[in-house]
Amino acid sequence: MKKTVMTLALLAATPAMAEPLRIATEGAYPPFNEVNAAGELVGFDVDIANALCAKMEAECVIVAQDWDGIIPGLTAGKYDAIIASMSITEERLQTVDFTDPYYSNFLVVVAKDGSGVTSENVKEYSVGAQRSTIAAVWAEEQMGTRGDLRLYDTTTASFADLEAGRIDAFVADYFPAVEWLKDNAGFSIAGDRIDIDDKIGIAIRQNEGELKDALNAALNGIIADGTYGEISTQYFGVDIY
Amino acid sequence: MGYQDIKYAVSDAVCLLAQDTTPASFAKYCPRYIDGILVTVELLLLSSFIGFFIGALVAVGRVSGGPSVRSLAWAWSYVFRGTPLLVQLWIVYFGLGSLGEEQLGVLWPFFKSGWAVGLAVLTINTSAYIAEILRGGLATLPPGQYEAAVSCGMSRGQAMRRILLPQAIRVAWPAYGNELILLMKGSALVSTITVMDLMGQTRSVFARGYAMETYAYSAVLYLLLALFLTLLLKMVERRLRVGGYP
Incomplete structure:
Protein backbone atom coordinates (compact mmCIF):
# COMPACT_ATOMS: atom_id res chain seq x y z
CA MET A 1 0.00 0.00 0.00
CA SER A 104 31.09 23.70 -42.34
CA ASN A 105 33.58 20.93 -42.89
CA PHE A 106 36.10 20.13 -45.61
CA LEU A 107 37.84 16.86 -46.31
CA VAL A 108 41.58 16.50 -46.64
CA VAL A 109 43.93 13.67 -47.53
CA VAL A 110 46.68 13.32 -44.92
CA ALA A 111 49.84 11.48 -45.98
CA LYS A 112 53.53 11.12 -45.18
CA ASP A 113 55.65 13.91 -46.64
CA GLY A 114 56.81 13.04 -50.16
CA SER A 115 54.53 9.99 -50.52
CA GLY A 116 53.10 11.20 -53.84
CA VAL A 117 49.48 10.82 -52.71
CA THR A 118 47.12 13.62 -53.73
CA SER A 119 43.39 14.03 -53.53
CA GLU A 120 43.16 12.92 -57.19
CA ASN A 121 45.12 9.64 -57.13
CA VAL A 122 44.01 8.01 -53.85
CA LYS A 123 42.77 4.87 -55.61
CA GLU A 124 46.34 3.81 -56.34
CA TYR A 125 47.16 3.66 -52.61
CA SER A 126 45.96 2.00 -49.43
CA VAL A 127 43.78 4.57 -47.79
CA GLY A 128 42.04 4.73 -44.44
CA ALA A 129 38.86 6.45 -43.30
CA GLN A 130 36.51 6.27 -40.35
CA ARG A 131 33.57 3.95 -40.97
CA SER A 132 30.14 5.58 -41.35
CA THR A 133 31.53 9.01 -42.20
CA ILE A 134 31.26 11.33 -45.17
CA ALA A 135 35.02 10.84 -45.61
CA ALA A 136 34.48 7.09 -46.03
CA VAL A 137 31.75 7.73 -48.59
CA TRP A 138 34.03 10.10 -50.53
CA ALA A 139 36.88 7.57 -50.42
CA GLU A 140 34.58 4.78 -51.57
CA GLU A 141 33.45 6.88 -54.51
CA GLN A 142 37.08 7.51 -55.47
CA MET A 143 38.27 3.94 -54.98
CA GLY A 144 35.25 1.74 -55.65
CA THR A 145 34.04 -0.86 -53.15
CA ARG A 146 36.90 -3.20 -54.00
CA GLY A 147 39.80 -0.76 -53.63
CA ASP A 148 42.26 -0.94 -50.75
CA LEU A 149 40.13 1.13 -48.41
CA ARG A 150 40.52 0.37 -44.70
CA LEU A 151 37.71 1.43 -42.43
CA TYR A 152 38.26 2.18 -38.76
CA ASP A 153 35.91 2.52 -35.82
CA THR A 154 37.48 5.77 -34.64
CA THR A 155 39.57 8.56 -36.17
CA THR A 156 42.22 8.01 -33.52
CA ALA A 157 42.71 4.35 -34.55
CA SER A 158 43.19 5.32 -38.18
CA PHE A 159 45.69 8.05 -37.36
CA ALA A 160 47.60 5.44 -35.35
CA ASP A 161 47.74 3.18 -38.42
CA LEU A 162 48.91 6.06 -40.60
CA GLU A 163 51.69 6.72 -38.11
CA ALA A 164 52.62 3.02 -37.98
CA GLY A 165 52.78 2.98 -41.80
CA ARG A 166 49.97 0.48 -42.42
CA ILE A 167 48.20 2.88 -44.74
CA ASP A 168 49.62 5.42 -47.18
CA ALA A 169 47.01 8.07 -46.57
CA PHE A 170 43.97 8.88 -44.52
CA VAL A 171 40.90 10.82 -45.57
CA ALA A 172 39.97 13.06 -42.66
CA ASP A 173 37.92 16.07 -41.77
CA TYR A 174 39.89 19.28 -41.99
CA PHE A 175 39.93 20.51 -38.37
CA PRO A 176 40.82 17.21 -36.64
CA ALA A 177 43.54 16.68 -39.26
CA VAL A 178 45.06 20.08 -38.53
CA GLU A 179 44.92 19.28 -34.80
CA TRP A 180 46.66 15.93 -35.34
CA LEU A 181 49.32 17.39 -37.66
CA LYS A 182 50.37 19.81 -34.89
CA ASP A 183 51.81 16.87 -32.92
CA ASN A 184 53.02 14.71 -35.79
CA ALA A 185 55.96 15.92 -37.82
CA GLY A 186 56.65 14.23 -41.17
CA PHE A 187 53.02 14.20 -42.27
CA SER A 188 51.07 16.84 -44.15
CA ILE A 189 47.88 17.55 -46.03
CA ALA A 190 48.29 16.18 -49.56
CA GLY A 191 46.79 18.42 -52.20
CA ASP A 192 43.97 20.91 -51.72
CA ARG A 193 41.09 20.87 -49.27
CA ILE A 194 38.18 18.98 -50.75
CA ASP A 195 34.98 21.00 -50.63
CA ILE A 196 32.04 18.64 -50.67
CA ASP A 197 29.52 21.20 -49.40
CA ASP A 198 29.59 19.47 -46.03
CA MET B 1 43.56 -13.58 -63.62
CA GLY B 2 44.60 -13.48 -59.99
CA TYR B 3 43.00 -15.15 -57.01
CA GLN B 4 41.33 -11.89 -56.01
CA ASP B 5 39.77 -11.51 -59.48
CA ILE B 6 38.38 -15.04 -59.31
CA LYS B 7 36.75 -14.25 -55.95
CA TYR B 8 35.20 -11.08 -57.38
CA ALA B 9 33.99 -12.97 -60.46
CA VAL B 10 32.37 -15.61 -58.24
CA SER B 11 30.53 -13.04 -56.17
CA ASP B 12 29.39 -11.10 -59.25
CA ALA B 13 28.06 -14.33 -60.75
CA VAL B 14 26.23 -15.29 -57.54
CA CYS B 15 24.64 -11.85 -57.36
CA LEU B 16 23.57 -11.96 -61.00
CA LEU B 17 21.81 -15.26 -60.34
CA ALA B 18 20.21 -14.02 -57.12
CA GLN B 19 19.18 -10.66 -58.60
CA ASP B 20 15.54 -11.50 -59.28
CA THR B 21 14.86 -13.63 -56.22
CA THR B 22 16.26 -11.35 -53.49
CA PRO B 23 14.79 -8.10 -52.08
CA ALA B 24 15.91 -4.91 -53.83
CA SER B 25 17.65 -3.57 -50.71
CA PHE B 26 19.81 -6.72 -50.69
CA ALA B 27 20.42 -6.92 -54.44
CA LYS B 28 21.74 -3.34 -54.47
CA TYR B 29 24.65 -4.26 -52.19
CA CYS B 30 24.79 -7.99 -52.99
CA PRO B 31 28.39 -8.12 -54.31
CA ARG B 32 29.58 -6.58 -51.04
CA TYR B 33 27.86 -9.20 -48.90
CA ILE B 34 29.21 -12.03 -51.06
CA ASP B 35 32.72 -10.51 -51.18
CA GLY B 36 32.49 -10.43 -47.39
CA ILE B 37 31.24 -14.01 -47.06
CA LEU B 38 34.13 -15.24 -49.22
CA VAL B 39 36.62 -13.55 -46.89
CA THR B 40 34.87 -15.09 -43.87
CA VAL B 41 34.90 -18.56 -45.47
CA GLU B 42 38.54 -18.17 -46.46
CA LEU B 43 39.58 -17.22 -42.92
CA LEU B 44 37.45 -20.01 -41.47
CA LEU B 45 38.83 -22.77 -43.72
CA LEU B 46 42.46 -21.75 -43.28
CA SER B 47 42.31 -21.15 -39.53
CA SER B 48 40.37 -24.33 -38.75
CA PHE B 49 42.68 -26.43 -40.94
CA ILE B 50 45.98 -25.07 -39.59
CA GLY B 51 44.50 -24.78 -36.10
CA PHE B 52 43.57 -28.47 -36.14
CA PHE B 53 47.20 -29.53 -36.63
CA ILE B 54 48.53 -27.14 -34.01
CA GLY B 55 45.76 -28.28 -31.66
CA ALA B 56 46.60 -31.96 -32.23
CA LEU B 57 50.28 -31.26 -31.45
CA VAL B 58 49.35 -29.38 -28.29
CA ALA B 59 46.97 -32.16 -27.20
CA VAL B 60 49.64 -34.83 -27.70
CA GLY B 61 52.09 -32.62 -25.80
CA ARG B 62 49.59 -32.36 -22.94
CA VAL B 63 49.18 -36.12 -22.52
CA SER B 64 52.54 -37.61 -23.50
CA GLY B 65 55.22 -34.93 -23.39
CA GLY B 66 57.88 -34.41 -20.75
CA PRO B 67 57.22 -32.00 -17.85
CA SER B 68 58.34 -28.87 -19.74
CA VAL B 69 56.36 -29.78 -22.89
CA ARG B 70 53.33 -30.53 -20.72
CA SER B 71 53.42 -27.13 -18.99
CA LEU B 72 54.01 -25.33 -22.27
CA ALA B 73 51.02 -27.07 -23.84
CA TRP B 74 48.93 -26.35 -20.77
CA ALA B 75 49.91 -22.65 -20.87
CA TRP B 76 49.01 -22.46 -24.57
CA SER B 77 45.46 -23.67 -23.92
CA TYR B 78 45.09 -21.65 -20.75
CA VAL B 79 46.24 -18.31 -22.17
CA PHE B 80 44.39 -18.44 -25.50
CA ARG B 81 41.16 -19.83 -24.06
CA GLY B 82 41.29 -17.56 -21.05
CA THR B 83 41.45 -14.22 -22.88
CA PRO B 84 38.78 -12.73 -25.14
CA LEU B 85 39.38 -13.10 -28.88
CA LEU B 86 38.84 -9.36 -29.30
CA VAL B 87 41.61 -8.60 -26.82
CA GLN B 88 43.96 -11.00 -28.62
CA LEU B 89 43.22 -9.35 -31.97
CA TRP B 90 43.78 -5.85 -30.62
CA ILE B 91 46.97 -6.75 -28.74
CA VAL B 92 48.52 -8.09 -31.94
CA TYR B 93 47.10 -5.57 -34.41
CA PHE B 94 47.02 -2.29 -32.50
CA GLY B 95 49.46 -3.18 -29.71
CA LEU B 96 52.39 -5.01 -31.30
CA GLY B 97 51.60 -3.47 -34.68
CA SER B 98 52.13 0.05 -33.36
CA LEU B 99 55.87 -0.70 -33.01
CA GLY B 100 56.00 0.03 -36.73
CA GLU B 101 58.18 -1.05 -39.58
CA GLU B 102 61.52 -0.01 -38.08
CA GLN B 103 61.23 -2.14 -34.94
CA LEU B 104 59.39 -5.10 -36.42
CA GLY B 105 61.69 -5.45 -39.44
CA VAL B 106 61.04 -8.62 -41.43
CA LEU B 107 57.84 -9.27 -39.44
CA TRP B 108 56.32 -6.02 -40.67
CA PRO B 109 54.53 -7.44 -43.76
CA PHE B 110 52.65 -9.75 -41.37
CA PHE B 111 51.74 -7.04 -38.84
CA LYS B 112 50.88 -4.59 -41.60
CA SER B 113 48.03 -6.73 -42.89
CA GLY B 114 44.81 -6.94 -40.93
CA TRP B 115 43.95 -10.12 -42.81
CA ALA B 116 47.19 -11.89 -41.82
CA VAL B 117 46.86 -10.83 -38.17
CA GLY B 118 43.22 -11.92 -38.17
CA LEU B 119 44.09 -15.32 -39.64
CA ALA B 120 46.95 -15.91 -37.20
CA VAL B 121 44.92 -14.96 -34.12
CA LEU B 122 41.89 -17.03 -35.19
CA THR B 123 44.19 -20.00 -35.85
CA ILE B 124 45.93 -19.77 -32.48
CA ASN B 125 42.65 -19.21 -30.66
CA THR B 126 40.90 -22.19 -32.23
CA SER B 127 44.00 -24.40 -31.79
CA ALA B 128 43.77 -23.87 -28.03
CA TYR B 129 40.15 -25.06 -28.00
CA ILE B 130 40.85 -27.97 -30.35
CA ALA B 131 43.72 -29.05 -28.09
CA GLU B 132 41.36 -29.26 -25.11
CA ILE B 133 38.71 -31.09 -27.15
CA LEU B 134 41.23 -33.67 -28.41
CA ARG B 135 42.77 -34.05 -24.96
CA GLY B 136 39.30 -34.91 -23.69
CA GLY B 137 38.99 -37.45 -26.51
CA LEU B 138 42.36 -39.01 -25.67
CA ALA B 139 41.40 -39.25 -21.99
CA THR B 140 38.43 -41.50 -22.85
CA LEU B 141 40.72 -44.19 -24.33
CA PRO B 142 41.75 -47.04 -22.01
CA PRO B 143 45.53 -47.07 -21.34
CA GLY B 144 45.64 -50.67 -22.63
CA GLN B 145 45.33 -49.36 -26.20
CA TYR B 146 48.62 -47.51 -25.99
CA GLU B 147 50.32 -50.44 -24.26
CA ALA B 148 49.06 -52.86 -26.89
CA ALA B 149 50.28 -50.65 -29.73
CA VAL B 150 53.75 -50.33 -28.20
CA SER B 151 53.99 -54.06 -27.54
CA CYS B 152 53.25 -54.63 -31.24
CA GLY B 153 56.45 -52.73 -31.96
CA MET B 154 55.08 -49.26 -32.67
CA SER B 155 56.97 -46.19 -31.51
CA ARG B 156 55.23 -43.64 -29.27
CA GLY B 157 54.62 -41.38 -32.27
CA GLN B 158 53.24 -44.21 -34.37
CA ALA B 159 50.93 -45.36 -31.58
CA MET B 160 49.63 -41.82 -31.24
CA ARG B 161 49.20 -41.27 -34.97
CA ARG B 162 47.78 -44.66 -35.94
CA ILE B 163 45.87 -45.82 -32.89
CA LEU B 164 45.07 -43.12 -30.35
CA LEU B 165 44.47 -39.88 -32.28
CA PRO B 166 42.06 -41.38 -34.84
CA GLN B 167 39.89 -42.71 -32.00
CA ALA B 168 40.17 -39.46 -30.06
CA ILE B 169 39.05 -37.52 -33.13
CA ARG B 170 36.04 -39.79 -33.52
CA VAL B 171 35.00 -39.20 -29.91
CA ALA B 172 35.74 -35.47 -30.06
CA TRP B 173 34.12 -34.77 -33.43
CA PRO B 174 30.72 -33.44 -32.21
CA ALA B 175 32.49 -31.08 -29.78
CA TYR B 176 34.78 -29.99 -32.61
CA GLY B 177 31.74 -29.14 -34.74
CA ASN B 178 30.56 -26.88 -31.98
CA GLU B 179 33.96 -25.14 -31.89
CA LEU B 180 33.86 -24.58 -35.65
CA ILE B 181 30.52 -22.77 -35.38
CA LEU B 182 31.87 -20.67 -32.50
CA LEU B 183 34.92 -19.85 -34.61
CA MET B 184 32.66 -18.71 -37.45
CA LYS B 185 30.84 -16.33 -35.14
CA GLY B 186 34.06 -15.16 -33.50
CA SER B 187 35.52 -14.37 -36.91
CA ALA B 188 33.16 -11.38 -37.16
CA LEU B 189 35.52 -9.58 -34.76
CA VAL B 190 38.19 -9.25 -37.44
CA SER B 191 36.06 -6.44 -38.88
CA THR B 192 37.45 -4.27 -36.05
CA ILE B 193 40.97 -4.57 -37.47
CA THR B 194 39.94 -3.35 -40.94
CA VAL B 195 39.28 -6.78 -42.51
CA MET B 196 36.35 -6.64 -44.93
CA ASP B 197 34.74 -9.93 -43.92
CA LEU B 198 30.97 -10.37 -43.91
CA MET B 199 30.63 -8.26 -40.75
CA GLY B 200 32.97 -5.56 -42.11
CA GLN B 201 31.00 -5.31 -45.34
CA THR B 202 27.69 -5.32 -43.47
CA ARG B 203 28.77 -2.42 -41.29
CA SER B 204 29.82 -0.46 -44.38
CA VAL B 205 26.50 -1.13 -46.09
CA PHE B 206 24.68 -0.13 -42.90
CA ALA B 207 26.57 3.17 -42.93
CA ARG B 208 25.10 3.97 -46.35
CA GLY B 209 21.52 4.29 -45.15
CA TYR B 210 21.08 2.99 -41.59
CA ALA B 211 18.59 0.40 -42.83
CA MET B 212 17.96 -2.11 -40.05
CA GLU B 213 17.42 -4.97 -42.52
CA THR B 214 21.13 -4.76 -43.37
CA TYR B 215 22.01 -6.73 -40.24
CA ALA B 216 19.12 -9.13 -40.81
CA TYR B 217 20.56 -10.03 -44.25
CA SER B 218 23.94 -10.56 -42.65
CA ALA B 219 22.40 -12.79 -39.96
CA VAL B 220 20.68 -14.90 -42.62
CA LEU B 221 23.98 -15.30 -44.47
CA TYR B 222 25.76 -16.36 -41.27
CA LEU B 223 22.93 -18.84 -40.60
CA LEU B 224 23.28 -20.30 -44.10
CA LEU B 225 27.01 -20.65 -43.54
CA ALA B 226 26.38 -22.35 -40.19
CA LEU B 227 23.88 -24.69 -41.84
CA PHE B 228 26.42 -25.59 -44.51
CA LEU B 229 29.09 -26.26 -41.86
CA THR B 230 26.71 -28.39 -39.80
CA LEU B 231 25.85 -30.55 -42.81
CA LEU B 232 29.52 -30.93 -43.68
CA LEU B 233 30.38 -31.93 -40.12
CA LYS B 234 27.51 -34.44 -40.01
CA MET B 235 28.78 -36.04 -43.20
CA VAL B 236 32.23 -36.51 -41.70
CA GLU B 237 30.71 -37.75 -38.43
CA ARG B 238 28.81 -40.46 -40.29
CA ARG B 239 32.04 -41.61 -41.92
CA LEU B 240 33.88 -41.72 -38.61
CA ARG B 241 31.20 -43.58 -36.70
CA VAL B 242 31.47 -47.28 -35.85
CA GLY B 243 28.34 -48.65 -34.18
CA GLY B 244 26.93 -46.93 -31.10
CA TYR B 245 23.91 -44.63 -31.01
CA PRO B 246 22.88 -43.04 -34.32
Missing part, protein backbone atom coordinates in the same frame (compact mmCIF):
# COMPACT_ATOMS: atom_id res chain seq x y z
CA LYS A 2 2.75 2.35 1.01
CA LYS A 3 4.52 1.56 -2.21
CA THR A 4 1.43 2.44 -4.23
CA VAL A 5 1.14 5.79 -2.49
CA MET A 6 4.76 6.57 -3.22
CA THR A 7 4.37 5.58 -6.86
CA LEU A 8 1.35 7.83 -7.17
CA ALA A 9 3.26 10.67 -5.58
CA LEU A 10 6.10 10.16 -8.05
CA LEU A 11 3.70 10.10 -10.97
CA ALA A 12 2.10 13.31 -9.79
CA ALA A 13 5.48 14.99 -9.39
CA THR A 14 6.77 14.06 -12.85
CA PRO A 15 5.10 16.77 -14.96
CA ALA A 16 6.45 19.49 -12.68
CA MET A 17 10.13 18.59 -13.12
CA ALA A 18 11.05 18.91 -16.79
CA GLU A 19 12.88 15.91 -18.23
CA PRO A 20 16.52 16.77 -18.88
CA LEU A 21 17.50 16.97 -22.54
CA ARG A 22 19.80 14.05 -23.35
CA ILE A 23 22.53 14.81 -25.88
CA ALA A 24 24.91 12.25 -27.35
CA THR A 25 28.41 12.85 -28.65
CA GLU A 26 31.12 10.44 -29.77
CA GLY A 27 34.02 11.29 -27.49
CA ALA A 28 36.73 10.19 -29.93
CA TYR A 29 37.02 13.12 -32.33
CA PRO A 30 39.41 15.71 -30.98
CA PRO A 31 39.23 18.67 -30.80
CA PHE A 32 35.45 18.52 -31.31
CA ASN A 33 34.65 15.86 -28.75
CA GLU A 34 36.93 13.66 -26.69
CA VAL A 35 37.27 12.17 -23.25
CA ASN A 36 39.92 13.91 -21.15
CA ALA A 37 42.25 12.31 -18.60
CA ALA A 38 39.64 12.81 -15.87
CA GLY A 39 37.08 10.86 -17.93
CA GLU A 40 34.99 13.92 -18.78
CA LEU A 41 33.61 14.72 -22.22
CA VAL A 42 35.21 17.89 -23.52
CA GLY A 43 35.66 19.70 -26.84
CA PHE A 44 34.04 22.16 -29.22
CA ASP A 45 30.84 20.11 -29.64
CA VAL A 46 30.46 19.71 -25.88
CA ASP A 47 30.96 23.45 -25.27
CA ILE A 48 28.44 24.28 -28.00
CA ALA A 49 25.97 21.80 -26.48
CA ASN A 50 26.37 23.41 -23.04
CA ALA A 51 26.02 26.90 -24.51
CA LEU A 52 22.82 25.87 -26.31
CA CYS A 53 21.40 24.37 -23.13
CA ALA A 54 22.23 27.53 -21.18
CA LYS A 55 20.48 29.59 -23.87
CA MET A 56 17.40 27.33 -23.80
CA GLU A 57 17.51 27.31 -19.98
CA ALA A 58 17.25 23.54 -20.18
CA GLU A 59 18.90 20.93 -18.03
CA CYS A 60 21.12 18.74 -20.21
CA VAL A 61 22.88 15.42 -19.86
CA ILE A 62 25.69 14.72 -22.33
CA VAL A 63 26.52 11.08 -22.98
CA ALA A 64 29.18 9.30 -25.06
CA GLN A 65 28.11 6.85 -27.75
CA ASP A 66 30.18 4.94 -30.33
CA TRP A 67 29.89 6.40 -33.81
CA ASP A 68 28.51 3.26 -35.46
CA GLY A 69 25.47 3.14 -33.21
CA ILE A 70 24.92 6.85 -32.69
CA ILE A 71 21.98 7.24 -35.12
CA PRO A 72 20.24 3.96 -34.12
CA GLY A 73 20.56 5.13 -30.48
CA LEU A 74 18.80 8.39 -31.35
CA THR A 75 15.94 6.71 -33.20
CA ALA A 76 15.57 4.21 -30.35
CA GLY A 77 15.08 7.14 -27.94
CA LYS A 78 18.19 6.64 -25.81
CA TYR A 79 18.86 10.37 -26.21
CA ASP A 80 17.17 13.33 -27.89
CA ALA A 81 19.91 14.99 -29.94
CA ILE A 82 23.34 14.28 -31.39
CA ILE A 83 25.91 17.06 -31.22
CA ALA A 84 28.92 15.20 -32.58
CA SER A 85 30.10 17.07 -35.70
CA MET A 86 27.69 15.07 -37.84
CA SER A 87 27.41 15.93 -41.53
CA ILE A 88 23.93 16.56 -42.87
CA THR A 89 23.52 13.99 -45.67
CA GLU A 90 20.63 12.74 -47.81
CA GLU A 91 21.13 9.23 -46.45
CA ARG A 92 20.90 10.36 -42.84
CA LEU A 93 17.90 12.61 -43.57
CA GLN A 94 15.91 9.50 -44.47
CA THR A 95 16.22 8.38 -40.84
CA VAL A 96 16.68 11.53 -38.76
CA ASP A 97 16.15 15.29 -38.95
CA PHE A 98 18.78 18.03 -38.60
CA THR A 99 18.86 21.57 -37.25
CA ASP A 100 20.49 24.43 -39.12
CA PRO A 101 24.20 23.81 -39.65
CA TYR A 102 26.55 25.00 -36.91
CA TYR A 103 29.74 24.85 -38.96
CA LYS A 199 27.38 21.16 -43.44
CA ILE A 200 27.48 20.02 -39.84
CA GLY A 201 24.21 19.97 -37.92
CA ILE A 202 22.54 18.66 -34.79
CA ALA A 203 20.64 15.43 -35.42
CA ILE A 204 17.24 14.94 -33.82
CA ARG A 205 14.42 12.44 -34.39
CA GLN A 206 12.00 13.18 -37.21
CA ASN A 207 8.79 15.11 -36.44
CA GLU A 208 10.19 16.90 -33.41
CA GLY A 209 9.48 20.41 -34.64
CA GLU A 210 9.38 21.95 -31.19
CA LEU A 211 12.88 20.76 -30.25
CA LYS A 212 14.20 21.72 -33.68
CA ASP A 213 12.83 25.27 -33.36
CA ALA A 214 14.20 25.61 -29.82
CA LEU A 215 17.69 24.43 -30.88
CA ASN A 216 17.71 26.68 -33.97
CA ALA A 217 16.65 29.69 -31.89
CA ALA A 218 19.33 28.93 -29.30
CA LEU A 219 21.95 28.51 -32.04
CA ASN A 220 21.06 31.89 -33.52
CA GLY A 221 21.15 33.28 -29.98
CA ILE A 222 24.68 32.12 -29.17
CA ILE A 223 25.93 33.31 -32.57
CA ALA A 224 24.34 36.75 -32.06
CA ASP A 225 25.61 37.25 -28.50
CA GLY A 226 29.18 36.22 -29.35
CA THR A 227 29.28 33.00 -27.29
CA TYR A 228 29.79 30.91 -30.42
CA GLY A 229 32.67 33.10 -31.64
CA GLU A 230 34.33 32.88 -28.24
CA ILE A 231 34.19 29.07 -28.13
CA SER A 232 35.38 28.78 -31.74
CA THR A 233 38.32 31.15 -31.21
CA GLN A 234 39.33 29.21 -28.12
CA TYR A 235 39.70 26.00 -30.19
CA PHE A 236 40.66 27.15 -33.68
CA GLY A 237 41.81 30.75 -33.40
CA VAL A 238 39.06 31.78 -35.84
CA ASP A 239 35.29 31.75 -36.08
CA ILE A 240 34.52 28.56 -38.05
CA TYR A 241 30.80 29.19 -38.48
